[in-house]
Amino acid sequence: MTHLTQEEIILNYYREFDSAAHLESCAECRNELAAVARVLGSIEPPEVPEPGDDYESQVWNRLSWRLRSEKKKKPGNAWMKYAAAAAMLAVAFLGGLLLRKDAKQPAQIIAAKPAPANPAQPAGDSTQQQRDRILLVVVGDHFDESERVLVELTNLTPGSDDTDITNEQQRAEELLASNRLYRRTASDRGEENVATLLDELEPVLMQIAHAPSQVSADELRRMQKRVETKGLVFKLRVVRAGVRTETKLPNQPSI
C-alpha cells in the first residue's frame, strides 16, 4: 500500500487535501496524522497585548502628520526643494571646513588609517574616507543629542497630572529633520549600521515630536516603553562609541 506523504498529511490536517478513504483503511497514516495533529494542535495563537482604548486616535495622530509631510513631498513643492538644497549646502560647507582642517594634518590622517594594500591606490579613496569620517562626526553629534532627549523622556515620572514634554518635543522635532537627511546620506555611503539606527530612531522622534505637549501618564508610559523596548538608548551608545573610534585621530585626547 502506498502511504500518504508528509505533505499530504499536513494538507489533510488543514483540510486542503481529502484522503479520508485512504486514512480509513491505513492505520499507519492515521497515526501519522494524529502525531501531526498533536503538534499543530498544541500551537495556539500568541496572546496579543491589547493596546489602550485610545489606540485608534494615537495611530491617526501620528499618521496624519506623516500624511501631511507626504503631501508636501509631492513634486512642485518649491519650499521643500529649497529646504533640501539648503540642508545639502550646509553639509557640504561643513564638510569643506573639516576637509581643509584635515588637509593641514596629513601625517595624522595617514596614521589614522591603515596603509592601503596597493601603493598605487588613487587619491580619490582618501577623499572618500575623509567624507565618510565627516559624515560620522556629524552623525555622532546627532546621536548624542538624540540620546539626551530619549534619556530625559525615559526619566520623566508619570504622575496623576499630565506631564509637560514641550522641551523634548521641540528638540525631537529639530532632530527629526536632520535625521532624515543623515539616514539617506548614510545609506548612500553604505554605512548600514548607522543608517539602520537612524531608521529606527525616526519613528520614535516622530512620535515625541507630534505628541501633545501635555501627555497623560498612560501616553508617557507608552512612549517610554517604546524607547525601552527598542533598546534605542543602548544602541545609540554602542553605535556612537563605534563612530567615535572611527573618527578619532591618534593624538586626540580621549574625552
Next chain:
Amino acid sequence: MEATDIELVERVRGGDDDAFRVLVERHSRPIYRSAYRITNNAADADDVVQETFLRSYRALASFDSRATFTTWLHRIAINCALDLIDSRKRRDGRIDDGEDLSLIASHDASPDRVVLGSEMQRAIAAAMAGLTGNERTAFVLRHFEGMPLEEIGQILGTRLNATKNTVFRAVKKLRQQLQPFTGSLV
C-alpha cells in the same frame, strides 16, 4: 448608517482625509493584532500599522473596488511586516534565516512567556522564532488566521506549490523542535 469601506475609499480618492481617518480607526486594531503575530513585538507591530496605512494611502488610487478593502489592507500589512523582518536581517547581517527571528521574537516574548510559566509555551515561542520570515508568515496565516494556501501565495507573491513547501518546511521545523514535548516522531 455607517459608510462602507468602499464608500470611504471613494471619498478619500476625492480628497476627503476625514474619510481616511475613519478607515484608520476602523482597521488599525485588527492590523495591529496580525502584525504582532508575525513580529511578536508590540513596538514593531505598531510600526507596521503606521507603515501599512501610509502605504495604503499612497496606493489607494490603484485599489480595485471589486476587491475587499480588508484583504487588500491585510496584504499590505503582511508585506510591511516582512519588510521589517528583512531589514532586521540585513542589520544583523545574518546569513542563517533561522536565526534572525529569534532576536525579533525575544524582545517581547520572554516576559510574557515567563509570566505564562509554561515550558511548552516557551518551546513554541522558540520554535516559532526559528522559522524564517516567510515560513513564519505562511504558518501564521494558515494556522492562526485559517487563510487558504492560495491566498497566502498571493500575499507572499509565491506560486501555490512554493507556498505549500513554505508551510511544510515550517511544520517540519516546528515538529522537530516540539518533538520532546509531544512525543511525535519527525
